[in-house]
Amino acid sequence: MTTEYRIRLDRRACEGVFACLVRDGRFAEASDGLATIAGAERDADGDGDGDGDEVVVAFADDRLADAQQAARACPVDAIDVAEVAEVDDE
Numbered sequence: 001m002t003t004e005y006r007i008r009l010d011r012r013a014c015e016g017v018f019a020c021l022v023r024d025g026r027f028a029e030a031s032d033g034l035a036t037i038a039g040a041e042r043d044a045d046g047d048g049d050g051d052g053d054e055v056v057v058a059f060a061d062d063r064l065a066d067a068q069q070a071a072r073a074c075p076v077d078a079i080d081v082a083e084v085a086e087v088d089d090e
């Protein structure tokens with residue numbers, strides 16, 4: 001099932017516990033020791049390198065459940081996953 005969704009990571013809340021990394025490989029450790037998301041399109045400082053206060057990335061694939069598991073695992077609720085639409089694969 002392909003789903004359009006977006007992941008928002010509030011890096012101000014992130015404490016670098018990295019429970020997210022083991023549940024969804026798109027989460028990664030940034031150079032500042034906090035989490036970021038691979039393929040970040042924008043962040044709060046606008047340069048797209050994933051180290052701003054907030055990172056938002058849109059996806060259209062079958063990995064929504066992975067992102068939701070990462071969000072549930074985060075002890076500080078720094079990850080928000082919002083489903084945008086389901087895409088007909090046929």
Ligand code: SF4
Binds near residue numbers: 073
């Ligand atoms: S699980 Fe939450 S606090 Fe831990 S690194 Fe990921 S986003 Fe940050």
